[in-house]
Amino acid sequence: MKWNNPKLKKACLFVTTGALAAVALLGNGPLITVASNTTTNTITSPAGLSAPVRNGPEDVQELLTFADPLFADKMKKFNVAGSNFVVVKDGKVLVSKGYGYADKKKQIPVDSQTVFQIASISKTFTALAAMQLVDQGKIQLDHNIEEYLGGLKIPNKTGKPLTMFDLLTYTSGVDKPDITTYVSPEYVKQDIPTREFLEKHMPTVVRPPGEAYTYDNFAFLLAGYAVENMSGMRYDQYMKKNIFEPLGMKSTSVRFTPELLARLASHYSPAGEFQPLSGHAPTDGPQGSILSTGEDMAQYLLMQLQNGRAGDKQLVSPQSLKQMHTYQTFAEASIPIATVGFEGYYKELMNGHHVVLKGGNMPGHSSLMVLIPEHNTGFYMSYNNDTNMSLEIYEAFMDHYFPETEASPQPAFVELSKEEAKPYTGIYQNTRAFSIRTQFAYENGHLTMEDSTTGKHTLQKINALLFQDELGNKVSFKKGAAGQIQYFYYTSPVGLGVVAESQKMESKPPFADVPSNSKFRTHIDHLQTLGLIQGIGGNRFDPKGTMTQGQFADLLIPAHGWNIFPVAAKANQQQMIQGIPGYHRSKPITRQVAAVMIQNLRQLNVDTKVTLSGSTDAWAVEAVQALVGNGVVDPDTRVQQDGSVHFRSKQLLLRQEACALLDKAFNYYALPIALK
Incomplete structure (x- = not known):
């Protein structure tokens, strides 16, 4: 199922989770202007985007012919004031430019030096830092994370130690993955130490670590603190010395600086209203506080696609980088979710290629980073509102440069009896977005699911752990430690189910003073x-x-x-x-x-x-x-x-x-x- 629902909220939402310069009509439209780095280019809106290029982007002019009208159209659709766009391939920067305005009122154009909050893309930097310490033998991925926290304790009800690997693959199992997500303008000028903050805002591990996927801001904050503690350097200082400076990222920082603030793109709501700058508590946000530019992010993309190497510097071993590009977390064997640091929502948009990505949102800023490692290609973009524009750009980019080479085979469905349906039925709650509660039942020979965000769907069985709804979206089930069906994951582009697997809720004995025939019994039981x-x-x-x-x-x-x-x-x-x-x-x-x-x-x-x-x-x-x-x-x-x-x-x-x-x-x- 391709991307076609504008109501989708970003899976990478919930951070740490649009005067347009271009007005375009796809079709025989008028001349349009696109604000670039330092000049204004005038192009003619084509009748449609050019034919797909199967070998990825290679020619700069062809790339601009594709991208300029695409950004003009999408920026108009999503009311985006300004955006940058970076594309690298085979060790070269093909494009690093800006569209529209960093500041609408002052008519300041976006260019390769415009600063954006990259939000949760910061998680990939944190994963990289952790893997550097793994390479140095200072951290073991499979050891109890408490070994690296200087005495800080994590409440754990499972009996299974929480590890760095669990943190970096979004499988920590904590009950409140956003308990440390404090984002507000009031934090911009404050200095809030990480350890003191963690001591006051600590979740509890309630699911066996490694068992279920949950998008997790706390996990990356804790991972960043482990980097800080084991390196003996404050997180922002470690990142500057060991990642930003070796890569020549002179306009990238974990913390706000006067020089970067002077070039920071203004923040706007989807309606185009100005929004104030927000900071983090604690001040260093390994889960989402990095600021950067298109020029700097180009260097980061190149390093990621060159086995961790930048010039004569090897920032991380090829083995560690491979883990960052290899899926470690799956909802089901055919549904990859997370690598070490990166993710891969909506497999259908990958067109059969190996893609890892990371998106991010702060109030008024959005970002997306996409890597296609096997084709040595990557792109990055940031823009100044929090809408879905980046995912539509991603889909268009993949369809144009990496289209499907062959159609996916249609699954064969098998019958499901009422008795066979019993392990799946019941109430499930999303392990991150608690408002998403889903009821599975058996009706008229089929398994059905219904919740408040996607409605009611009829499912057909593909195998014991994989079903498909009438729209082609997959529903995968997963067993827990006891061997029983314990979780499910829904790939629908509607709603927010993709932010985590949902856990089956255990039915409890009914209350003795609520009669079985009470009209209120079902509601009380729920x-x-x-x-x-x-x-x-x-x-x-x-x-x-x-x-x-x-x-x-x-x-x-x-x-x-x-x-x-x-x-x-x-x-x-x-x-x-x-x-x-x-x-x-x-x-x-x-x-x-x-x-x-x-x-x-x-x-x-x-x-x-x-x-x-x-x-x-x-x-x-x-x-x-x-x-x-x-x-x-x-x-x-x-x-x-x-x-x-x-x-x-x-x-x-x-x-x-x-x-x-x-x-x-x-x-x-x-x-x-x-x-x-």
């Missing part, structure tokens, strides 16, 4: 399985008990599931209580207060045609209408004979009702739900 709600002791739930506003808030935030970033969690806590008079954690919560809190986070469409009976305060009417109009109601809410709905707004919220409202608001794949 929230209990997901670990969102607990009983009151002795396997009792107290379904008709009440709760306070604070207790509901503590349940709502994880049910919402977008609390993976500490900054986002804080923002959600503030957002959910907006418009509620006299909110206080100790107050008993009414149904209308719960409705407003849910709507503040869920942002359902308000159905003003919904007629409410009974009494609802004015500040809660729209929220209640939104929930009712979308079917987010508890089983005891009914449509009256006159068509109105009595939501019982001012009654206290019962615990069983809270489960029903939250389950429907955040765990159902399609809204509205029919209200009976």
Whole structure:
């Protein structure tokens, strides 16, 4: 399945995870102008991109004829102000130029010296630094990472040591991979030491390291700290001495400097609004704080494609570099995910070639680095908004220079019985984006899956661990340490499922005081399985008990599931209580207060045609209408004979009702739900 969905959010999103200079029409369009390094080129928009070149880019003019209208079109589509573009092949820099503006207001063009935050591409530099120390014998990839942390301890519930290899291949198994992701303008001028920060922000290893893939910012921060500790040099100083200076990367830094800030491209939102510069906490961000230019990144690409060599300097051994270019983490044998440091989302876009890549996002900046090692080719780009433009450039580049040489064979499907389907069925939760919960079931002779981001799909079995949906996307399953189906991975370009494998949630014994025929039983069981709600002791739930506003808030935030970033969690806590008079954690919560809190986070469409009976305060009417109009109601809410709905707004919220409202608001794949 080729890239064709503009709603896809970048898999490399969640960092540490567009006046256009070119206005183009693909077709018989007008003359267009493209701002380059120092001059303005005028070209004619062609009727279409030129025919594919099967040997990769070789001729500079042909490359520009391909790239100039492509960037003009995509920058217009994604409202990108400015972008750089670097292409290297066979040890030479073919193109290093800029398009559009680094600063729209001042009309400063992007060129090869424009500085961008490369965000998570920094992870590949951290992996390179770690492999340098492996070459020197200072770090062993398969040893407990705590050996290299100077006494810093990592809580671990699995009994299996966490290693550097696990960190660099995105398989650390920690419960909160973004617990250290602090990005904000307030950190730009602060100096926050890494060790002190880690001591206060430490996740726990809850899955056996190496078992499952999760995009992991914490892992690379910890890996960078190990480099710092074992080298005896602060991370930014190590990178400057051992990577940037040997490569001649004079405009690359882990930290902000006045000289680089003077050349830094402005940051813009997808709508084109100016955004302030954001920094990291801690100050050194091995997971995403590097700044660089197109000229410097060209040298990095060349080293990567020359077995780790730059001139007369061997930065890393060919063996270590090979590990960085070889897939180590797979969802299934046919679905590669990660190397040491790099990744490879969307295998279909590789057109059958071996490709490793890394993307990155900071607020207002995006980057992508792509290597095709077997063809000695690579490209890099950064631009000043956080949209999907880079992936469309990637697809066009691959289709033009490395098209498919032969069509992929169609898989043969095998039957799946109800009994055979049992190991797969149940509820799974994404190990990074906790809001993505997926239900697998057996229906009409097929395995089905449904979640809130991609909808409902029917799956056909290819083999015991690989299925395919009706759109051609693959669903792979993986067994855990106990030999049972424990994870799945979905290759769909819709939603955010690609950021991690999802883990099967263990069903827990039902509460003794919730009758099996209770209309609330399913909702209570769902929230209990997901670990969102607990009983009151002795396997009792107290379904008709009440709760306070604070207790509901503590349940709502994880049910919402977008609390993976500490900054986002804080923002959600503030957002959910907006418009509620006299909110206080100790107050008993009414149904209308719960409705407003849910709507503040869920942002359902308000159905003003919904007629409410009974009494609802004015500040809660729209929220209640939104929930009712979308079917987010508890089983005891009914449509009256006159068509109105009595939501019982001012009654206290019962615990069983809270489960029903939250389950429907955040765990159902399609809204509205029919209200009976």
